[in-house]
Amino acid sequence: MDGNAPDFAAASRAALADPQLRGNFRRAMDGLMTKRAAQFPDAGEWHGVRALAAAVRLRALSKLPELLETLEENCTRNGITVHWAATTEEANAIALDILHKANAKLVVKGKSMVTEEMHLNAVLEKDGIEVLESDLGEYIVQLDGTMPAHIIMPAIHLNTKQIAHLFKRKIKDAESREDAAYLTDLARRVLRAKFQAADVGMSGVNAAVAETGTLCLIENEGNGRMCTTVPPVHIAFMGLEKVVEKLEDVPPVISLLPRSATGQPITTYVNMISGPRKDGEKDGPREVHLVILDNGRSSIYADPELRDTLRCIRCGACMNHCPVYTKVGGHAYEAPYPGPIGKILVPQIEGLEKRGAMPHACTMCNACVEICPVKIPIVEIMGRLRVEAVKPGGAVKDGGAKASRKESMVWSGWAAMNASPTAYRLATMAMSRLGNAAPSSLPMLKEWTNVRTKPRFAGRTLHDLARAKGIPDV
Amino acid sequence: MSDARNSILTRLRATRDAHPPTPPASDFAPIEAKQWAAEERLPRIRRLMEAVHTEFLDATKADWPQVLREFLAREGVGSLLYAPGTEAGKQLVEGGERGPIPTLIPYDRPLEDLKPQLFETIEAGLTTTRGAIAETGSLILWPTAEEPRTLSLIPHIHIALLRTDALYDTFLQAMREQGWAQAMPTNALLVSGPSKTADIEQTLAYGVHGPKRLVVLVIHQ
Numbered sequence: 001m002d003g004n005a006p007d008f009a010a011a012s013r014a015a016l017a018d019p020q021l022r023g024n025f026r027r028a029m030d031g032l033m034t035k036r037a038a039q040f041p042d043a044g045e046w047h048g049v050r051a052l053a054a055a056v057r058l059r060a061l062s063k064l065p066e067l068l069e070t071l072e073e074n075c076t077r078n079g080i081t082v083h084w085a086a087t088t089e090e091a092n093a094i095a096l097d098i099l100h101k102a103n104a105k106l107v108v109k110g111k112s113m114v115t116e117e118m119h120l121n122a123v124l125e126k127d128g129i130e131v132l133e134s135d136l137g138e139y140i141v142q143l144d145g146t147m148p149a150h151i152i153m154p155a156i157h158l159n160t161k162q163i164a165h166l167f168k169r170k171i172k173d174a175e176s177r178e179d180a181a182y183l184t185d186l187a188r189r190v191l192r193a194k195f196q197a198a199d200v201g202m203s204g205v206n207a208a209v210a211e212t213g214t215l216c217l218i219e220n221e222g223n224g225r226m227c228t229t230v231p232p233v234h235i236a237f238m239g240l241e242k243v244v245e246k247l248e249d250v251p252p253v254i255s256l257l258p259r260s261a262t263g264q265p266i267t268t269y270v271n272m273i274s275g276p277r278k279d280g281e282k283d284g285p286r287e288v289h290l291v292i293l294d295n296g297r298s299s300i301y302a303d304p305e306l307r308d309t310l311r312c313i314r315c316g317a318c319m320n321h322c323p324v325y326t327k328v329g330g331h332a333y334e335a336p337y338p339g340p341i342g343k344i345l346v347p348q349i350e351g352l353e354k355r356g357a358m359p360h361a362c363t364m365c366n367a368c369v370e371i372c373p374v375k376i377p378i379v380e381i382m383g384r385l386r387v388e389a390v391k392p393g394g395a396v397k398d399g400g401a402k403a404s405r406k407e408s409m410v411w412s413g414w415a416a417m418n419a420s421p422t423a424y425r426l427a428t429m430a431m432s433r434l435g436n437a438a439p440s441s442l443p444m445l446k447e448w449t450n451v452r453t454k455p456r457f458a459g460r461t462l463h464d465l466a467r468a469k470g471i472p473d474v
Numbered sequence: 475m476s477d478a479r480n481s482i483l484t485r486l487r488a489t490r491d492a493h494p495p496t497p498p499a500s501d502f503a504p505i506e507a508k509q510w511a512a513e514e515r516l517p518r519i520r521r522l523m524e525a526v527h528t529e530f531l532d533a534t535k536a537d538w539p540q541v542l543r544e545f546l547a548r549e550g551v552g553s554l555l556y557a558p559g560t561e562a563g564k565q566l567v568e569g570g571e572r573g574p575i576p577t578l579i580p581y582d583r584p585l586e587d588l589k590p591q592l593f594e595t596i597e598a599g600l601t602t603t604r605g606a607i608a609e610t611g612s613l614i615l616w617p618t619a620e621e622p623r624t625l626s627l628i629p630h631i632h633i634a635l636l637r638t639d640a641l642y643d644t645f646l647q648a649m650r651e652q653g654w655a656q657a658m659p660t661n662a663l664l665v666s667g668p669s670k671t672a673d674i675e676q677t678l679a680y681g682v683h684g685p686k687r688l689v690v691l692v693i694h695q
């Protein structure tokens with residue numbers, strides 16, 4: 001992933017040419033959109049709770065430094081060890097240090113997007129530590145040696161047949177059965193043995209409550225509970241924006257997250273952890289660590305407009321509703337976060353040099369903005385990033401990396417033409433006379449006409465037609 | 475890594491103060507407005523939880539151990555892990571003479587000493603609840619030193635006792651009325667069904683990592 005900049009255009013062309021992949025995504029996204037819509041039958045309720053969830057997130061961001069301090073204080077009081085990491089390298093070093101002290105050989109992990117950002121698994125494996133993803137989708141993706149294609153449903157790009165083949169290849173004694181119930185049970189058997197034996201469990205955090213020092217995790221499978229309850233050490237990873245002020249701020253977030261994500265009223269488990277095993281308690285980890293990661297988030301926070309990116313509660317609904325994501329799938333983005341949230345978050349974290357193409361993978365249809373449970377102005381931020389990509393010295397890492405003289409000259413010309421009535425009239429007249437004669441293979445035109453028919457210019461301009469109707473020029 | 479801590483916090487503070495945001499007021503009314511009549515709550519909880527394969531049994535304060543034993547016998551469940559230190563645990567043991575007797579295993583030692591049994595042989599676990607939530611059909615679990623966390627997690631069947639005098643409209647109402655923010659336990663949970671997944675082509679499958687079955691034993695007051 002590091003090194004050469006990912007080529008989104010090439011990757012999406014490849015994805016578009018794969019009918020199996022497109023079918024898998026189309027089916028899945030249609031199902032998710034229908035199920036989500038069924039969870040919000042009452043528009044008033046949706047607007048009310050959504051406004052509240054957005055307010056909760058905005059309030060948290062408005063007090064972010066203070067809340068992080070309070071969180072640290074209360075977690076520490078509860079017996080949780082808090083670590084801070086400016087970069088993913090630091091976060092990986094913290095994790096390794098804890099693992100070495102615990103003499104850990106086997107790690108089980110619950111779903112955590114932050115550890116995807118860190119490429120933690122690769123780091124642990126290099127260190128000789130066995131690390132096992134335990135969310136079924138993540139487990140499938142790990143067996144397959146790929147990366148999650150969706151932040152909520154990592155293996156959504158594969159169908160049952162493909163997964164059955166994978167299990168047959170990778171799991172000892174697996175039968176070749178294309179049956180979700182059988183495959184699920186098989187994974188249960190493999191992973192239960194690992195939960196029992198693991199030295200350390202890892203997880204993400206959906207919301208961290210400053211007021212009480214509580215880590216909230218939601219999930220359906222119980223693997224999150226296994227990872228945070230059974231091994232003697234638990235390490236939780238969170239992006240620094242994940243904090244909320246009060247325990248009461250959790251219900252609005254929990255109310256919208258599962259409904260938006262998968263169309264269920266609530267996840268099977270809402271797991272609230274406020275410390276390691278206390279004296280006299282019979283289970284739970286003896287150590288709980290919380291790693292708070294920045295990785296570019298404080299830069300995002302610095303800009304009042306881009307700051308809204310940090311409201312995200314990672315429901316994935318924007319992906320499910322994105323016409324681009326649905327067609328190219330999650331892997332084309334080659335990023336830990338695909339889809340609309342990825343298109344605004346990843347370029348800000350990794351820089352516009354490497355990720356300048358991402359904000360362009362958007363039709364600006366606004367579907368994501370309409371369903372985002374915390375009302376992030378995703379499309380506005382997308383527009384802003386397009387500007388930042390050609391404007392050196394701006395607010396975003398590697399701003400101006402995509403600046404091109406040719407493009408900026410074209411736009412200056414465009415602006416000049418539109419600012420002068422005479423120039424405008426001359427230009428439109430020229431287009432109406434000569435536009436159709438221009439071959440679609442002209443250098444700049446080609447990029448458009450490659451995949452589209454060249455539009456036909458009308459023989460007369462709008463001004464002409466208006467004048468003919470007796471509408472005077474102003 | 476305290477360097478990271480200080481530089482992150484300093485940066486956040488400086489940039490926030492340069493552009494201080496003004497968040498809108500947090501109006502909880504849309505959640506507070508969600509209310510159900512007392513007699514509607516249990517049927518709603520039942521409907522929502524049954525929709526995700528939860529099973530229900532009805533009993534009274536006096537006869538629940540009997541109802542439970544009969545259920546276990548009927549289903550051929552041979553072993554039940556329980557919390558000997560709780561009221562419910564005591565009642566379970568005392569209510570023993572009248573029904574078929576499964577092997578009752580007390581959770582009376584640390585997880586480490588029980589792990590192999592828990593993962594390999596124990597079939598069911600019994601816990602109490604602190605109530606349930608009508609909006610989403612969720613049980614409130616409040617593990618304690620007497621009633622450990624893994625009791626409701628590792629055995630294939632989780633049986634939860636639910637008293638009908640502790641039914642709330644919403645998660646928010648439950649946490650407010652029970653004063654959670656003042657005293658969070660090591661672990662608190664909402665449980666809304668048996669473990670499930672749809673990670674294989676959106677096909678719902680139950681019992682992936684946690685309990686395969688969730689049985690709510692309703693104790694009518």
Ligand code: SF4
Pocket residue numbers: 311312313314315316317318319340341368371372373374375376378
């Ligand atoms: S941007 Fe909004 S819709 Fe997308 S994942 Fe984040 S919260 Fe969900």
